[in-house]
Amino acid sequence: MIARISILNDAELDKFRALIAQRLAELDSDDALGRDGQTVVTLDQQAVGRLSRQDALLSQSMARANQSRRDASRLALHAALARIDDRVFGYCEDCGEDIALKRLELDPTACRCISCASG
Structure with missing residues (x-):
């Protein structure tokens, strides 16, 4: 990829760095909240009925799926920070337009x- 001088000035790039940092912090906060939902569901038929266990397994599955989405978002945000550092943030990676x-x-x-993006 050819490095280009960004169409955005330094103040605008700093604004995007701050926005990305805020979103990364939100993901970290969501990670902390989602950890409990990913714990192993114990098999204790005396304490939890069959339907309650199925509900707990479904909740665990949804918590893991949400974690996967947060991980993908985190990777995309770090890639955006790298594009800012490389001064190519704001340019289309396919056509090179703004x-x-x-x-x-x-x-x-x-x-x-x-x-x-629309094909």
């Missing part, structure tokens, strides 16, 4: 313009 500022504000992990 990504709309509003799109980046909504999703700072966006690495494609609307045209390329």
Whole structure:
């Protein structure tokens, strides 16, 4: 990838760094809350009935799926920070055109313009 001078000035890039840091902190907070839901469900038919156990297993499965989504989001946010450091943040990785500022504000992990993202 060819390094380009970013269309965004340093103040705008700092704003995106702060937004990404905030989202990473939110993910860390969500991780702490989700740990309990991922614990092993014990098989104790005296304490928990069959339907209660199935409900606990479903909750555990959903907690693990949520953790996977948080992990994917964390990777995307770190990739966005790397694009900021490489001065290519804000450019489409497919066509090289500018990504709309509003799109980046909504999703700072966006690495494609609307045209390329929609196919």
